[in-house]
Amino acid sequence: MAGAIRIAHLSDIPEGEGRLVEAAGMHLAVFRTRAGVFATQPECPHRQGPLADGLTGTHTIMCPLHDRTYDLRTGAGVNTECSITTYPLTVGEDGAIMLAAAAG
Amino acid sequence: MTRQRLVVIGNGMAGARAVEEVLARGGADMFDITMFGDEPYGNYNRIMLSNVLSGVQDASEIYINPLDWYADNAITLHTGSPVTEIDRAARVVMSEAGVKAHYDVLLIATGSRAFIPPVENIRNDKGELREGVFGFRSIDDCTGIMATAKRSKVAAVIGGGLLGLEAARGLLNHGCEVHVIHLSKHLMNAQLDTQGGAILRRQMEEMGVVIHLGKSTEAVLGDGRITGLRFKDGDTLACDMLVVSAGIRPNVEVAQRAGLTVERAIVVDNHMRCLDDRRIFVVGECAQHRGKVYGLVAPLWDQAKVFADHVTDRNLDAAYHGSKLATKLKVMGVELASMGITDPVDERDEVIQFSEPGRGTYKKLIVREGRLVGGILMGDISKAAYLMQAFDRDSKLPEERLGLLFDLGTPSQKITLDEMPADQQVCNCNGVTKEAIGACVKSGRKTTKAVMDATRAGMGCGSCKSLVGEVVAWFAGGAVEEDPSIHYYVPCIPMTKPELVAAVRDQELRSVSSVFRALSGGIEDAASKPALASLLITIWAGEYEDERDARFINDRVHANIQKDGTFSVVPEMAGGVTSPDDLIRIAEVAKKYNVPLVKLTGGQRIDLVGISKEDLPKVWADLGMPSGHAYGKSYRTCKSCIGTEFCRFGLGDSMGLATKIEKRFRGVDSPAKLKLATAGCPRNCSEAMVKDIGAVAIGNDKWEIYVGGAAGAHIRKGDVLCTVDGEDAVMQITARFMQYYRENAKWKERTYTFVERVGIERLRAVVVDDSDGIVEALDAAMQRSVDAAYDPWQEAVHPRTANQFSDLLVADGAG
Ligand code: SRM
Ligand SMILES: Cc1cc2nc3c(=O)[nH]c(=O)nc-3n(C[C@H](O)[C@H](O)[C@H](O)COP(=O)(O)OP(=O)(O)OC[C@H]3O[C@@H](n4cnc5c(N)ncnc54)[C@H](O)[C@@H]3O)c2cc1C
Ligand code: SF4
Ligand code: FES
Numbered sequence: 001m002a003g004a005i006r007i008a009h010l011s012d013i014p015e016g017e018g019r020l021v022e023a024a025g026m027h028l029a030v031f032r033t034r035a036g037v038f039a040t041q042p043e044c045p046h047r048q049g050p051l052a053d054g055l056t057g058t059h060t061i062m063c064p065l066h067d068r069t070y071d072l073r074t075g076a077g078v079n080t081e082c083s084i085t086t087y088p089l090t091v092g093e094d095g096a097i098m099l100a101a102a103a104g
Numbered sequence: 105m106t107r108q109r110l111v112v113i114g115n116g117m118a119g120a121r122a123v124e125e126v127l128a129r130g131g132a133d134m135f136d137i138t139m140f141g142d143e144p145y146g147n148y149n150r151i152m153l154s155n156v157l158s159g160v161q162d163a164s165e166i167y168i169n170p171l172d173w174y175a176d177n178a179i180t181l182h183t184g185s186p187v188t189e190i191d192r193a194a195r196v197v198m199s200e201a202g203v204k205a206h207y208d209v210l211l212i213a214t215g216s217r218a219f220i221p222p223v224e225n226i227r228n229d230k231g232e233l234r235e236g237v238f239g240f241r242s243i244d245d246c247t248g249i250m251a252t253a254k255r256s257k258v259a260a261v262i263g264g265g266l267l268g269l270e271a272a273r274g275l276l277n278h279g280c281e282v283h284v285i286h287l288s289k290h291l292m293n294a295q296l297d298t299q300g301g302a303i304l305r306r307q308m309e310e311m312g313v314v315i316h317l318g319k320s321t322e323a324v325l326g327d328g329r330i331t332g333l334r335f336k337d338g339d340t341l342a343c344d345m346l347v348v349s350a351g352i353r354p355n356v357e358v359a360q361r362a363g364l365t366v367e368r369a370i371v372v373d374n375h376m377r378c379l380d381d382r383r384i385f386v387v388g389e390c391a392q393h394r395g396k397v398y399g400l401v402a403p404l405w406d407q408a409k410v411f412a413d414h415v416t417d418r419n420l421d422a423a424y425h426g427s428k429l430a431t432k433l434k435v436m437g438v439e440l441a442s443m444g445i446t447d448p449v450d451e452r453d454e455v456i457q458f459s460e461p462g463r464g465t466y467k468k469l470i471v472r473e474g475r476l477v478g479g480i481l482m483g484d485i486s487k488a489a490y491l492m493q494a495f496d497r498d499s500k501l502p503e504e505r506l507g508l509l510f511d512l513g514t515p516s517q518k519i520t521l522d523e524m525p526a527d528q529q530v531c532n533c534n535g536v537t538k539e540a541i542g543a544c545v546k547s548g549r550k551t552t553k554a555v556m557d558a559t560r561a562g563m564g565c566g567s568c569k570s571l572v573g574e575v576v577a578w579f580a581g582g583a584v585e586e587d588p589s590i591h592y593y594v595p596c597i598p599m600t601k602p603e604l605v606a607a608v609r610d611q612e613l614r615s616v617s618s619v620f621r622a623l624s625g626g627i628e629d630a631a632s633k634p635a636l637a638s639l640l641i642t643i644w645a646g647e648y649e650d651e652r653d654a655r656f657i658n659d660r661v662h663a664n665i666q667k668d669g670t671f672s673v674v675p676e677m678a679g680g681v682t683s684p685d686d687l688i689r690i691a692e693v694a695k696k697y698n699v700p701l702v703k704l705t706g707g708q709r710i711d712l713v714g715i716s717k718e719d720l721p722k723v724w725a726d727l728g729m730p731s732g733h734a735y736g737k738s739y740r741t742c743k744s745c746i747g748t749e750f751c752r753f754g755l756g757d758s759m760g761l762a763t764k765i766e767k768r769f770r771g772v773d774s775p776a777k778l779k780l781a782t783a784g785c786p787r788n789c790s791e792a793m794v795k796d797i798g799a800v801a802i803g804n805d806k807w808e809i810y811v812g813g814a815a816g817a818h819i820r821k822g823d824v825l826c827t828v829d830g831e832d833a834v835m836q837i838t839a840r841f842m843q844y845y846r847e848n849a850k851w852k853e854r855t856y857t858f859v860e861r862v863g864i865e866r867l868r869a870v871v872v873d874d875s876d877g878i879v880e881a882l883d884a885a886m887q888r889s890v891d892a893a894y895d896p897w898q899e900a901v902h903p904r905t906a907n908q909f910s911d912l913l914v915a916d917g918a919g
Contacts (some may be wrong), residue, residue: 015651
């Protein structure tokens with residue numbers, strides 16, 4: 001996939017969990033739910049909670065510090081006024097997780 | 105409308121309640137209110153004086169209407185100011201101190217005083233009670249009794265009725281030898297039959313109270329202070345103080361002088377009006393209605409309402425129809441409730457009876473044409489709330505009689521709550537209706553505790569606590585149409601905990617994701633995951649399919665997350681006992697990893713705070729100690745004190761027991777944190793009485809087991825579940841209680857809520873007396889969980905998921 005950056009492999013991220021990833025000079029929280037893979041800004045806008053350590057729902061991530069929850073597809077807050085930035089990902093046939101170059 | 109003047113004589117339970125009812129009906133806009141009280145205080149809950157005397161409560165805790173309440177409601181209050189005169193022609197009352205108040209409406213609520221029988225030498229020359237002789241009616245009486253008890257060796261109580269026994273029990277706590285002298289052949293003869301009286305006698309004697317039955321006191325001995333009593337049969341008893349609890353006499357003198365009709369008390373009609381003057385009303389113990397004078401609080405709540413309905417013109421049809429009397433003895437360690445008649449009086453009366461005197465259990469119901477006319481419950485009063493309600497309402501009893509005496513696992517309570525009228529009183533001591541509880545729940549208070557705090561329901565004799573809980577739950581359930589999810593174990597699956605457990609078992613759902621797939625259309629809800637994981641692990645133990653994403657981060661990395669994303673490490677330190685070698689190792693690890701904070705926790709161990717995720721496995725490996733589980737919804741710690749091993753007061757090996765507990769239960773999951781403690785004696789240095797489970801040694805290898813204690817966000821003294829012999833029995837009961845809690849508590853419901861919700865009597869029945877025949881199953885389930893528990897810090901060596909402890913994955917960047 002031209003212009004896309006490989007940031008991790010599916011096997012790096014256990015199903016349902018997230019990991020903090022450094023790629024293309026920045027930090028991303030990358031999640032693998034049972035519905036797909038998603039990437040967001042790493043820190044919660046509330047008090048910088050580490051989102052990668054949160055609990056995922058099918059399309060949501062809940063911050064581990066004070067339970068603020070965001071939609072992984074849009075970044076919109078589910079139970080909060082805050083929202084987060086999301087980044088589009090694709091998964092290659094070999095299981096590589098790719099970040100669209102434009103996002104980088 | 106012109107304002108009227110409402111004057112109230114008597115600032116006790118009935119008078120103040122009547123004013124509250126008037127205010128509740130908009131009375132503040134209609135009346136200028138003036139109250140006169142003989143006592144120098146605001147209105148307090150007189151029935152709690154028994155608790156004050158026994159030391160369970162402080163006098164300052166029993167005020168219902170503190171002085172601020174009067175000011176806030178613009179009520180003029182004259183305390184310490186008995187009214188001596190009512191001038192009906194001028195419509196003025198006058199107090200001893202000369203204060204005058206004009207009235208348009210007058211309420212007399214002067215209550216009663218202790219009846220002092222005409223025993224020789226009981227009063228001094230001035231007609232006052234002799235030094236060392238007390239009635240038991242007011243805060244001042246209580247204060248006097250307590251001060252004198254401190255200096256006394258032997259205390260006598262005349263009267264073996266409800267109040268006399270409560271006084272005797274209270275006196276025991278002040279270290280006196282206590283004797284109860286009772287005229288009748290058995291104790292509490294107004295509320296108990298002979299058999300019940302005999303059981304009660306034995307229980308009081310076991311507590312250390314000496315009981316003298318069929319004895320009539322003839323004289324008080326001694327010149328200055330009393331030295332003893334002489335009885336009609338010539339016997340004597342040496343004592344240093346005397347509490348007289350031989351009945352009550354209504355305070356009617358002022359009414360009598362004012363020319364009102366007084367028989368045993370001031371006679372009133374169904375509107376609580378006296379017969380002679382339309383402006384004068386009477387409520388409480390000084391009122392006589394249809395020939396009856398009451399000595400309990402329940403009637404006065406109804407009387408106060410009727411009075412208020414009339415004076416505010418709210419409901420001129422309101423009428424008082426008399427009350428039926430049910431009581432509970434407030435003596436710690438004795439469970440006793442009684443209602444109506446004590447023996448059959450009519451041919452139609454059918455008696456249902458169960459007795460097991462050896463265990464102090466006695467239950468007797470008298471049923472007339474399918475309705476309850478009398479009942480005695482001793483030992484196990486779990487059915488008291490239901491029966492008292494059936495008795496009070498005269499409702500038809502179910503045909504299945506056995507279920508009236510015992511919980512057979514098929515409570516018909518649900519139906520009875522549906523049927524319960526809105527104005528039915530749930531708490532008689534504080535006069536709280538079903539409706540009032542409903543309003544409180546609707547206003548957002550969803551826990552029994554919150555509702556109790558707000559309404560005072562259940563805070564009197566306590567016998568209705570479980571009913572209050574059920575009514576709260578029922579109302580919370582009434583919200584079903586708006587928010588059905590409040591009954592669900594987790595919001596995204598429309599099932600209560602038992603329904604969910606059944607579905608999980610039937611469909612053999614062993615992982616959290618399979619539960620979502622089977623029961624919520626595959627939609628995963630983040631917040632529900634840990635709750636489901638906890639449920640599944642309790643059900644399946646070793647067969648649970650652990651999916652790490654269902655765990656909160658703490659349980660994925662076995663440490664507690666901090667505000668900056670680092671973690672804390674708390675190694676196990678069973679019972680707070682450590683060794684120099686362990687301390688050295690901890691110190692070395694702290695230095696090696698530059699641990700920013702080393703702190704002693706409130707759980708008697710050491711916290712290494714501020715460790716990065718990546719360092720966690722290394723720290724654990726270097727420590728070489730098991731996890732203290734300071735992060736999970738699980739068994740946490742068992743604190744201890746030094747106990748028999750070193751302490752000069754020790755009665756049990758609290759350190760040894762704490763270690764056993766810790767080694768057995770570590771790693772066992774539960775709906776919320778479980779924090780335990782053992783104490784070597786009732787000095788309770790390890791705070792065992794305020795833990796989820798606490799074992800307190802009381803000597804002779806006996807341990808008292810407390811459950812439901814709390815000293816965190818909530819403070820609650822635990823309830824004594826039982827007293828057992830030996831450490832093995834402590835371990836066994838602890839396991840059974842824990843397992844029952846694990847299976848039945850809601851997610852994140854601490855024991856302090858759970859115990860109150862379920863009720864200590866019920867828990868005792870299930871866990872101690874095996875009423876449901878499930879203890880073997882509890883034992884087996886706990887054993888499975890113990891067997892399945894493991895030390896998660898071993899994952900340092902064998903990580904369970906990819907990059908489990910990595911702080912950051914660095915991509916190679918290849919396209
Ligand atoms: C470390 C410690 C404080 C200390 O330095 O002493 C502590 C720290 C925390 N307590 Fe605690 N509690 C600590 C002893 C207690 C105690 C005392 C005890 O255990 O004997 C209590 C009162 C007993 C109790 O549990 O009720 C206590 C009552 C609470 C509560 C209130 C619980 C309640 O329902 O009343 C919370 C909040 C909660 O659980 O929702 C809480 C929550 C917390 C959390 C875990 C907050 C959180 O979720 O992150 C704190 C972690 C801070 C951190 O950044 O690591 N902590 N906490 C103590 C660890 C004890 C241990 O060795 O395991
Ligand atoms: C220790 C104890 C335990 C009890 N336990 C229970 C129980 O478990 N359950 C239960 O239902 N009931 C119990 N009772 C009974 C209950 O307390 C009474 O039924 C209730 O207090 C009656 O209320 P009342 O307003 O009529 O009288 P009171 O509460 O006595 O109020 C009357 C007030 O009027 C004042 N007064 C009297 N004369 C005058 C005057 N001339 N001028 C101004 N003020 C005057 C008195 O000083 C008093 O403060 C208990 C009582 C005691 C003492
Ligand atoms: S009391 Fe509050 S601030 Fe202190 S450790 Fe416990 S939760 Fe944290
Ligand atoms: S930091 Fe995320 S919710 Fe507070």
